[in-house]
Amino acid sequence: MDFTALRKQFPVYAYEDIVYLDTAASSLTPQAVIDGMNEYYTRFPVNVHRGVYRLSYQATEAYTAARETVAKFIKASFEEIIFTRGASSALNLVAFSYGLSVLKPGDEIILSALEHHSNLLPWQAVAKQTGAVLKFVPLDPSGRITAEAFASTLSKKTRIVALTYVSNVMGYITPLKPIIALAHEQGAVVVVDAAQAAPHHAINVKELDCDFLAFSGHKMCGPTGIGVLYGKAHLLKAMPPIEYGGDMNDHVTLHDAVYKDPPYRFETGTPPIAEALGLASAIRFLQDIGLDAIAEHARHLREKALAGIEAISGITVYNPTTETGIITFNLDDVHPHDAVTYFDADGIALRAGHHCAQTVMQWLQVDATLRASFYLYNTDDDVKRFLDTLRRARTFFTEAGF
Amino acid sequence: MDTLENLYRQIIMDHYKNPRHKGLVDDPLYVTKHIKNPSCGDDITIQSLVREDIVEDVRHDGRGCSICCSSASVLASLMIGKTEHEAMTLTENYLNMITGKPFDQARDLEDALAYQGVTKFPARMKCATIAWQAFGATLNKKAGETDEQ
Numbered sequence: 001m002d003f004t005a006l007r008k009q010f011p012v013y014a015y016e017d018i019v020y021l022d023t024a025a026s027s028l029t030p031q032a033v034i035d036g037m038n039e040y041y042t043r044f045p046v047n048v049h050r051g052v053y054r055l056s057y058q059a060t061e062a063y064t065a066a067r068e069t070v071a072k073f074i075k076a077s078f079e080e081i082i083f084t085r086g087a088s089s090a091l092n093l094v095a096f097s098y099g100l101s102v103l104k105p106g107d108e109i110i111l112s113a114l115e116h117h118s119n120l121l122p123w124q125a126v127a128k129q130t131g132a133v134l135k136f137v138p139l140d141p142s143g144r145i146t147a148e149a150f151a152s153t154l155s156k157k158t159r160i161v162a163l164t165y166v167s168n169v170m171g172y173i174t175p176l177k178p179i180i181a182l183a184h185e186q187g188a189v190v191v192v193d194a195a196q197a198a199p200h201h202a203i204n205v206k207e208l209d210c211d212f213l214a215f216s217g218h219k220m221c222g223p224t225g226i227g228v229l230y231g232k233a234h235l236l237k238a239m240p241p242i243e244y245g246g247d248m249n250d251h252v253t254l255h256d257a258v259y260k261d262p263p264y265r266f267e268t269g270t271p272p273i274a275e276a277l278g279l280a281s282a283i284r285f286l287q288d289i290g291l292d293a294i295a296e297h298a299r300h301l302r303e304k305a306l307a308g309i310e311a312i313s314g315i316t317v318y319n320p321t322t323e324t325g326i327i328t329f330n331l332d333d334v335h336p337h338d339a340v341t342y343f344d345a346d347g348i349a350l351r352a353g354h355h356c357a358q359t360v361m362q363w364l365q366v367d368a369t370l371r372a373s374f375y376l377y378n379t380d381d382d383v384k385r386f387l388d389t390l391r392r393a394r395t396f397f398t399e400a401g402f
Numbered sequence: 403m404d405t406l407e408n409l410y411r412q413i414i415m416d417h418y419k420n421p422r423h424k425g426l427v428d429d430p431l432y433v434t435k436h437i438k439n440p441s442c443g444d445d446i447t448i449q450s451l452v453r454e455d456i457v458e459d460v461r462h463d464g465r466g467c468s469i470c471c472s473s474a475s476v477l478a479s480l481m482i483g484k485t486e487h488e489a490m491t492l493t494e495n496y497l498n499m500i501t502g503k504p505f506d507q508a509r510d511l512e513d514a515l516a517y518q519g520v521t522k523f524p525a526r527m528k529c530a531t532i533a534w535q536a537f538g539a540t541l542n543k544k545a546g547e548t549d550e551q
Contacts, residue, residue: 335466335467335468336467337444337466337467337469337470337526337529338467338468338469340525341523341525341526344523344525345523353441353443361443367443367465368443401415401419402468
């Protein structure tokens with residue numbers, strides 16, 4: 001695969017001479033995805049599931065086909081795919097529908113300090129409402145979740161396990177298969193935050209045997225405003241909706257209503273139709289390149305960048321052993337917000353801050369970090385420019401007296 | 403990189419490495435305001451003591467980048483001894499300067515003028531303004547009041 005040639009498919013590069021290393025926050029958008037959304041707005045820009053006319057039928061067909069594409073992408077069934085606003089709202093849906101209805105006082109929810117706020121705050125809120133207790137898998141010295149540490153946290157009281165698939169700060173891959181098997185032995189249900197995994201890994205929910213799995217469109221070349229919740233059919237079928245209104249019901253009277261089966265039970269109102277089509281286009285785009293090739297490319301760039309960083313003194317890398325395309329680091333004695341401005345002035349977009357994961361910062365015992373994340377449109381030249389700027393930044397801040 | 407070098411010129415680095423008037427006091431005559439920027443972790447507390455219309459003291463403490471921490475030190479150095487009205491006018495002037503709005507060049511912002519370069523880096527405006535916003539808020543409150551934000 002010629003990854004350099006692929007860049008031509010991302011219109012932003014025609015306007016900006018940018019080294020974009022913030023994909024872990026949001027990916028760039030290829031023309032194919034813009035076209036996928038435009039097709040809806042150009043050809044059949046009408047509502048789905050309602051209109052009894054040809055155009056509405058066409059829109060409904062396209063929306064349905066998009067859900068089929070997503071289902072095949074993670075090896076799920078059609079009725080197991082719920083479209084949401086993003087991974088955050090997908091995780092909130094599991095917490096406030098499934099979590100609220102099954103949790104009893106004293107039940108335990110297992111999380112980790114690596115979780116994004118989106119997979120922590122919903123569970124904090126649900127635990128407060130139900131009297132359930134949050135337990136955290138202790139991380140190993142490098143900051144990883146291990147199956148052994150998970151086993152020591154698991155108990156007969158564990159009802160829900162909600163863990164990240166790939167950490168958005170450390171980039172580590174959680175050993176989910178043994179964890180899920182252990183959790184199921186105790187009768188616990190496992191929720192997977194796959195927001196950082198879906199862009200890089202072929203996910204097979206049947207093989208993983210997870211009960212719920214969430215991801216976002218905008219981190220995998222798709223549009224903003226769309227995400228996915230996968231749930232096992234029998235679990236979804238027993239879950240109450242958390243949003244009520246049009247399209248999610250079968251029959252309505254003054255005092256009662258009958259709700260549709262999943263997935264529609266959880267999708268009230270006019271859905272993000274163009275975004276669903278855009279997400280399906282993104283999936284086809286990634287599959288045409290090959291997810292394994294994308295992951296390998298990101299790993300290659302990360303390794304090259306890491307080798308370059310290690311040759312510069314005065315830089316701390318917090319995740320040198322990571323297996324994905326994320327490098328989390330700091331220039332010693334330089335606040336990341338000072339450092340990031342130097343990179344910005346050179347046209348290099350890095351993330352600086354706590355990455356919506358303050359508990360990871362607490363574990364690392366830092367206020368904030370820099371993060372470079374590599375993806376399919378990054379090149380060896382991007383790595384070179386990043387390293388050149390890093391070297392000059394280190395000298396600049398040392399000379400400035402930091 | 404000239405703009406960046408201007409931004410980090412001596413004044414800012416001096417106040418970052420050797421902050422003046424740093425450390426909070428436990429005195430009910432002071433007004434305290436705490437502002438946190440959750441996106442980057444800048445976390446600044448400003449205290450002011452105004453007596454008979456004169457800003458007698460300004461204290462600051464917190465964590466953050468060089469722009470944020472140094473600007474609190476520059477602010478304290480500038481404001482001590484000013485009338486409350488002058489202090490308020492200077493604060494408004496400074497905030498206008500940082501956000502690229504017209505400001506009264508005749509009013510002497512002294513060392514705080516060094517931060518004019520921040521207008522070239524809009525992503526850093528928040529860093530340069532957080533201490534000043536906190537200070538402005540202390541002037542609008544009564545002694546002994548504290549506030550969390």
